[in-house]
Amino acid sequence: MKRSCLILAAALVVLTALAGAGPQAAKPAAAPLSVHYEELTSPDFARAVAQSGGTCIVPLGILEKHGPHLPLGTDLIDCREISLRAAAADYTIVFPPYFVGQIFEAEHQPGTIAYGSRMMLDLLQRTCDELARNGLKKIILVNGHGGNDPFLHFFCQAQLETRRDYIVYLFEPSYDEATEAKLDKMRKTTVDGHAGEEETSVMLAHHPELVRLDRAKDESGEDQKRQAGLKNAYTGIWWYAGQPNHYRGDGSAGNAAFGQVLLETETAALVEMIRSVKKDAVTAELQKRFFDDAAKPLETKPFIKK
Numbered sequence: 001m002k003r004s005c006l007i008l009a010a011a012l013v014v015l016t017a018l019a020g021a022g023p024q025a026a027k028p029a030a031a032p033l034s035v036h037y038e039e040l041t042s043p044d045f046a047r048a049v050a051q052s053g054g055t056c057i058v059p060l061g062i063l064e065k066h067g068p069h070l071p072l073g074t075d076l077i078d079c080r081e082i083s084l085r086a087a088a089a090d091y092t093i094v095f096p097p098y099f100v101g102q103i104f105e106a107e108h109q110p111g112t113i114a115y116g117s118r119m120m121l122d123l124l125q126r127t128c129d130e131l132a133r134n135g136l137k138k139i140i141l142v143n144g145h146g147g148n149d150p151f152l153h154f155f156c157q158a159q160l161e162t163r164r165d166y167i168v169y170l171f172e173p174s175y176d177e178a179t180e181a182k183l184d185k186m187r188k189t190t191v192d193g194h195a196g197e198e199e200t201s202v203m204l205a206h207h208p209e210l211v212r213l214d215r216a217k218d219e220s221g222e223d224q225k226r227q228a229g230l231k232n233a234y235t236g237i238w239w240y241a242g243q244p245n246h247y248r249g250d251g252s253a254g255n256a257a258f259g260q261v262l263l264e265t266e267t268a269a270l271v272e273m274i275r276s277v278k279k280d281a282v283t284a285e286l287q288k289r290f291f292d293d294a295a296k297p298l299e300t301k302p303f304i305k306k
């Protein structure tokens with residue numbers, strides 16, 4: 001380097017240092033916070049709790065067979081995708097992969113991990129307790145697995161067992177007629193429910209490399225109706241009776257365009273839910289009143305609408 005260049009470089013260093021020390025020096029803008037819980041530093045986590053309004057999402061999936069053509073983690077891969085997209089649209093924190101749920105009905109298929117019923121209740125309750133202890137008082141469960149539905153409804157109901165300083169919300173989207181009609185128009189099959197047209201389409205839309213579409217017809221996804229003679233009765237074996245291959249529908253009908261619309265529709269519904277949860281003050285008030293009354297039921301006054 002020539003001497004003149006050295007002098008110029010030194011002058012630049014001094015000028016830069018002076019500019020940095022000046023009263024007008026702009027403070028570097030804080031980096032945007034990750035929506036991934038596990039990517040936040042501890043000090044950033046505290047900022048994230050404030051920015052999220054004390055909300056978070058726990059996406060719940062399972063490890064189970066998804067027909068002969070979709071990955072074992074399909075439910076979690078899909079519901080995390082929707083959760084991450086929604087969290088980016090209206091900031092909230094997304095809990096790391098959570099695979100513990102109800103899946104006894106697929107224990108006969110390779111790859112299923114089924115935890116005990118008490119264990120899954122305790123683990124989810126403790127997870128929620130810990131999130132609330134860290135300031136996340138509004139917990140949104142986003143379920144990707146149909147077999148979790150009864151379990152999660154029971155879990156939500158069981159939140160009334162003892163007084164809690166937080167609220168568990170379960171994401172349950174419903175769509176208007178126009179949206180339903182739009183989806184129906186794109187749908188090619190009439191029987192669906194597990195690894196069929198919808199789930200295959202969604203995976204094709206965001207992780208096509210994980211779909212083995214050529215294998216989708218290797219097994220039957222038809223309802224086998226093996227309990228057809230049983231009337232007005234429910235048994236836990238009902239799913240296995242109808243879907244012994246743990247496959248319901250026809251995944252070969254899947255296509256990325258339909259999957260894209262399904263992803264966008266569900267993400268929009270979740271964004272709408274996040275916004276309403278952030279504003280929600282009624283549920284906390286109702287929970288408080290309920291637990292106050294439940295502690296002294298003999299003093300509960302009749303409810304009179306104001």
Ligand SMILES: [Zn+2]
Nearest residue numbers: 075145146147
């Ligand atoms: Zn599932």
